[in-house]
Amino acid sequence: MNEKKVLFTIFGGTGDLAQRKLYPSLFRLYRKGDLVESFAVIGTARRPWTNEKYRDIIKETIAGLEPTTEEAEAFASHFYYQSHDVQDTEHYNTLKKLSDELDAKYQLEGNRLFYLAMSPNFFGTIVSHLKTQGMLDVNGYHRVIIEKPFGTDYETAHQLNQEIAQVFQEEDIYRIDHYLGKEMIQNISAIRFANSIFESLWSNRHIDNIQINIAEDLGVEERGGYYDKSGALKDMVQNHILQILSLLAMEPPVAFSEKEIRAEKIKALEAVRVYTPEEVSKNFVRGQYSAGDFDNKTFAGYKEELNVDPDSKTETFVAGKFLIDNFRWSGVPFYVRTGKRLTEKGTRINVVFKQVPVNVFKDSVGATCEQEVLEPNVLTIYIQPTEGFSLSLNGKEVGQGFNMLPIRLEHRNSAEIIENTPEAYEKLMLDALNGDSTNFTHWAEVAQSWRIVDTIRQTWDKASTEVPQYPARSMGPKEAYDLLAKDGFEWIWTPDEWYRERGLLK
Template identity: 45%
Template sequence: MDRKIDSPCIMTIFGGTGDLTHRKLIPALYNLFHEGMLPQGFLVVGVGRKDKNHESYREELKASVEKHSRFKLNKDVWELFSQKIHYYRMEITHSEDYDGLKSYLNSLDTSFSTEGNRLYYLSVAPSFFETVTCNLHAFGMAENNSSWQRLIIEKPFGHDLKTAQYLNKIISEVFPQENIFRIDHYLGKEMLQNILVIRFGNAMFESFWNSRYIENIQITSSETLGIKNRADYYDSSGALRDMLQNHMLQLLALVAMEPPASIDAKSIRDEKIKLLRSITRNNLGTIKENIVRGQYSDGAIGSREVPAYRNESGIPRESNTETFIAASLMAGNFRWGNMPFYLRTGKRMRQKITKVIIEFKSLPEILYFKEYKGMQPNLMEIRIQPSEGVSFSFNAKKPGTHNEIANVKMDFCQNCSLEHNSPEAYERLLADALKNDQTLFTSWDEIEASWMLVDNIAQLWNEEKPDFPNYKPDTFGPPEADELLAKKGHKWWNE
């Protein structure tokens, strides 16, 4: 984040008393303020239905900042920052309450010279997206005339292609596309942003970044936890909609896209869209053979027993919602040819990790090396979370008289020494929204392309009853996920 935010505004958070506001949004804004990134004319208005005043609201947020901020809370900094935080009580489903909100925001404009600029953040359930947006329009709070008004909307953006198209139509009638920020917090992660630099800033990598030199690319995002308190949302979404439709396909697009003409938002988005559309176009007829789903059973993680998904609180006993998905996808373009991309994501798995593995093609077994043991493919690993970094493994002879090969690894750990200085994802994304930079936000065309693929998978699954549960906790998913790669002579790189 190399450019200070100059434009004053009021950031209005609908869902101002919710978990996201406490854990992510306010700590991120405090960190930006701590680093001198926020303009003098900047205010936060938390909107909620609970009966609070400014002081009680600030005290609750202070506790959240103490717990979740990457900076230790500084009393003097907090005192200055907290004066920028205000609370407004209303029911977001009551249209008549928006007139009062408008008057309140206008009064703050006058008192703090925020010039009518607004950043509306919808930290509410998806069922309220339309309600809030339409009321902002009805009460003249999104005119975008002499001042600007922007909208940040959290995922999920629709439940399928049809609902996503409807939601996009509603929102686009109120806000121009350039003022709509569809947030995917994965795109704000430091190492994920670094993928483009690693690819296009190093000739040794970009020269080999194609199917002539790469055997396959694997993208894994796994969790050791279950669904926690998200039963209602998760059972209607599953791993397919919760992870594959957004996070996983966005990761794939960044790894596989063509070099953009420039680093501006439009150029990067254009290349991502081309990649996503090529995947959608070339895999619809082979979904059944290239997609595996799973659901965890009961079992043990270490010494702790955990329930099966169907026994989690709030989950129907006959639920067929998947908690795991593995996919083999191909991009129909010249760079990647018939090379497979393997994606997998799941809950209650052995590791909490998000990573990309690039497996390079093995050299022919020439006579000289037939005597050696331990030869492995060259691997490049890009670690996105919880640790951040890049490693590259290659073959070298073990010292000694035996003909054995050691797998040697060069490793760069990005957050080993920089952990406390690396911005959180929401810091970067909020700062970019305030700067009107959409590079790290998802465009409508990307969402539409990803829903086309996901809808076809969901349609197939609706026609078949799965044999659930089919994998134990503390594993790498169902056996079929290994078979998916084995039939092409590949394996998951789990360690």
């Protein structure tokens, strides 16, 4: 058992993120023995809660994990609440006093981890006060975890980074992207670098295109006000999708270490072509969901959602093609697709391999006319809600002749494995406690991601054309299909077709 000694200070301790993700993740670490006795948590927010009220909330947030009464009480006893205005200097003095008391009480050796689970507008104010009020003047490590969004474009991200870098070293800044904590995202590296069958084929010599899909069946729900100022491009492409792309495109690292992986991811992102406005118009499309019918239910359009501008041009869908200008990937399109109110919830990657040079079976006895072109071999990595892999191959259909039949080699993690897999936030918080930032984003990655996305955003903001519409619970506007068709490709994942065949989707 490797017990961690640490004081967590969670700014935004009463918020939704803290209650849904952080406290249950800390409890799992407690249950597994990573946190035992020598830890404490200070929750801060403006609400005038007491320690007792805070601990009752903590017990409510972990109720779904079915702790015993004694277990829940023991865990919650490590939590302390401090009503706090992040802009009031005096409040930091009070926070420092409580921090020092808890450091002595639990023998934490000055190890402090600050989690900023609130608006980025306050990040600079918080970290500067941590320094000026002496909260970092203790032995031990001092680390800060920062939630996205990290800025709203390159300029704001750069300014925010400068403010934080005046207080914390880069190696102590943990910019969290919860997708990097997902089991199958981390498995991308295992698939590539532990299997010569794939790494030997992982280039433009053998791969036709790669498709990254992050689909949500939900609409914006109660987040309409926030989402209308953000949109799918900033909400999903700038962070999650470009992080996945960098893992798929990076060169093999010299060693599987934090330093080497990061260096290769940065190189991959720097090789992604930054488009001109004309190239953006050719290679990226946006969409916005309109009212739609699915499975005998009617769904409202985006503009009818709560707190959304009735004249909004905010995109709820993005599809695009990234090109990587290096020796390995020249000429291979990386297609991305993400959106709200799509047909199904799902995150998956499709690696589409090139056709064999000659289809020797097309003129064989028993072959059908459709076999002029064989089905492509496709490696699919399922990330959520199911986890696993599949590889599609062409085999011979049973019977006379050589009629080709696509077959699939498949592995899916069982429900039991998925249920017992550490949740992404649990993994990432333990990484931060261990000082391992492999699965967090470095400033150089964030900066380059914004440079790539900013040109798309600026082009769309200047466009006078209407945003293409797609019916709620479909897989996006026609333009998203045309994007691949003009290159001679098509989307591999088409869940909408299954529902249309059964009359559940028009």
